[in-house]
Amino acid sequence: PVSINPETFxxxxxxxxxxPRFRSVHWDARGQGLLIDEQLFVSEVLDAxxxxxxxxxxxxxxKTKSFTxxxxxxxxxxxxxVSKGLVMAxxxxxxxxxxxxxxxxxxxxxxxxxxxxxxxxxxxxxxxRLTSTNKMKLAAGLELPGRPASHLQQ
Amino acid sequence: PVSINPETFxxxxxxxxxxPRFRSVHWDARGQGLLIDEQLFVSEVLDAxxxxxxxxxxxxxxKTKSFTxxxxxxxxxxxxxVSKGLVMAxxxxxxxxxxxxxxxxxxxxxxxxxxxxxxxxxxxxxxxRLTSTNKMKLAAGLELPGRPASHLQQ
Amino acid sequence: PVSINPETFxxxxxxxxxxPRFRSVHWDARGQGLLIDEQLFVSEVLDAxxxxxxxxxxxxxxKTKSFTxxxxxxxxxxxxxVSKGLVMAxxxxxxxxxxxxxxxxxxxxxxxxxxxxxxxxxxxxxxxRLTSTNKMKLAAGLELPGRPASHLQQ
DNA sequence: GGCGTTCTAGAATATTCGTAG
DNA sequence: GCTACGAATATTCTAGAACGC
Numbered sequence: 290p291v292s293i294n295p296e297t298f299x300x301x302x303x304x305x306x307x308x309p310r311f312r313s314v315h316w317d318a319r320g321q322g323l324l325i326d327e328q329l330f331v332s333e334v335l336d337a338x339x340x341x342x343x344x345x346x347x348x349x350x351x352k353t354k355s356f357t358x359x360x361x362x363x364x365x366x367x368x369x370x371v372s373k374g375l376v377m378a379x380x381x382x383x384x385x386x387x388x389x390x391x392x393x394x395x396x397x398x399x400x401x402x403x404x405x406x407x408x409x410x411x412x413x414x415x416x417x418r419l420t421s422t423n424k425m426k427l428a429a430g431l432e433l434p435g436r437p438a439s440h441l442q443q
Numbered sequence: 444p445v446s447i448n449p450e451t452f453x454x455x456x457x458x459x460x461x462x463p464r465f466r467s468v469h470w471d472a473r474g475q476g477l478l479i480d481e482q483l484f485v486s487e488v489l490d491a492x493x494x495x496x497x498x499x500x501x502x503x504x505x506k507t508k509s510f511t512x513x514x515x516x517x518x519x520x521x522x523x524x525v526s527k528g529l530v531m532a533x534x535x536x537x538x539x540x541x542x543x544x545x546x547x548x549x550x551x552x553x554x555x556x557x558x559x560x561x562x563x564x565x566x567x568x569x570x571x572r573l574t575s576t577n578k579m580k581l582a583a584g585l586e587l588p589g590r591p592a593s594h595l596q597q
Numbered sequence: 598p599v600s601i602n603p604e605t606f607x608x609x610x611x612x613x614x615x616x617p618r619f620r621s622v623h624w625d626a627r628g629q630g631l632l633i634d635e636q637l638f639v640s641e642v643l644d645a646x647x648x649x650x651x652x653x654x655x656x657x658x659x660k661t662k663s664f665t666x667x668x669x670x671x672x673x674x675x676x677x678x679v680s681k682g683l684v685m686a687x688x689x690x691x692x693x694x695x696x697x698x699x700x701x702x703x704x705x706x707x708x709x710x711x712x713x714x715x716x717x718x719x720x721x722x723x724x725x726r727l728t729s730t731n732k733m734k735l736a737a738g739l740e741l742p743g744r745p746a747s748h749l750q751q
Numbered sequence: 752g753g754c755g756t757t758c759t760a761g762a763a764t765a766t767t768c769g770t771a772g
Numbered sequence: 773g774c775t776a777c778g779a780a781t782a783t784t785c786t787a788g789a790a791c792g793c
């Protein structure tokens with residue numbers, strides 16, 4: 290019965306992708322990666338941070354307002370970029386032609402981690418920060434620490 | 444038939460959370476942790492301490508006026524922070540919409556200890572001060588002492 | 598002609614204490630230490646953070662809303678507490694007697710650092726973060742690094 | 752010696768900036 | 773360009789240490 294600290298990055302990301310309230314982060318088709326709409330993510334997650342409207346009293350979001358910093362966190366936790374594409378605006382009905390939609394409105398980022406899969410919250414404990422200190426500890430065969438969600442006394 | 448000294452920190456905390464008189468400290472939903480409204484706690488417990496109005500001559504509260512010192516005591520007795528959120532002011536009636544309330548007015552601290560559960564006063568005896576000496580004793584497999592509840596009982 | 602990164606803690610603190618706009622932070626009588634009114638500081642600096650009113654679009658303040666975190670920064674940069682007193686509310690005019698003021702409304706924190714003196718911005722470069730890594734480097738006789746003031750100036 | 756209070760420091764995560772590849 | 777990562781600062785939670793009672 291393991292549990293992770295709900296205030297860490299992986300836990301927040303897990304809640305984001307599984308929340309019907311946020312439309313900027315989705316599972317990919319196979320449930321093994323994230324699809325992130327940059328513009329939507331900035332507006333509904335980052336700009337709506339600790340002091341924003343969406344906070345609503347919980348401490349569930351991030352302090353940063355920078356999408357780049359969010360990407361840095363993904364990389365620190367071992368996520369790899371799969372691809373990056375364009376999000377197209379739905380074509381106005383009256384307009385014909387075009388090749389699949391209207392103008393581009395945002396970027397769509399596709400990231401993947403072997404420890405971040407739909408319906409597998411048990412894998413989250415394997416998501417560790419890849420700092421230089423942690424890497425040295427791993428190389429020395431040690432266990433990585435972690436902020437416990439609550440550790441039993443005694 | 445154990446009893447604890449009513450002047451120690453755990454005993455005071457137990458009385459606080461179970462008293463209808465104080466609104467700043469509550470049990471969490473599962474009765475396994477504390478919810479503390481910082482601003483309210485400061486005003487109705489700390490500022491109303493030994494010399495304050497609410498004290499009314501009894502020695503039931505804390506000596507400190509510092510919320511930080513109170514947190515230090517929680518940690519010394521093995522409490523761990525679960526999370527920290529914002530307390531929202533109730534929305535003005537005239538405003539419609541919105542999703543959770545008005546501006547933030549205080550912090551809500553959520554702390555947990557395995558030996559501090561609602562309706563389980565019997566567990567309180569396990570709450571021991573985690574000083575360096577006590578830790579050494581525990582590591583050596585010894586029993587921890589405890590201040591007797593004065594010579595009045597037993 | 599040295600310069601420091603204006604986004605670091607010492608630079609922000611320097612601007613705070615020298616700004617007529619903020620009333621919560623002052624120089625002490627000898628210009629060798631800081632006087633910080635806790636309650637005022639929380640309301641006009643921390644609560645008015647990145648999204649607050651006082652921010653006014655610049656990135657000059659802190660991200661934290663916790664006074665404790667601010668104190669941790671002071672200690673990390675080598676500031677030492679000199680004393681702590683109470684801020685008294687001005688006595689209501691109609692009331693006579695009393696001994697120096699009304700009820701206490703906040704704490705006044707007095708901190709000192711040898712490298713933080715009025716009219717001596719040149720000393721700021723000696724303010725370094727006292728992290729364990731930096732301490733080891735110092736013990737090894739190395740120079741401490743510092744974040745350059747970005748490519749905008751110089 | 753135990754307990755309460757206070758100031759400082761440790762250790763982990765979070766955020767930012769810069770740059771090698 | 774751009775992706776990943778090192779390294780520095782920032783924030784948070786917890787613990788050490790000293791002192792008084």
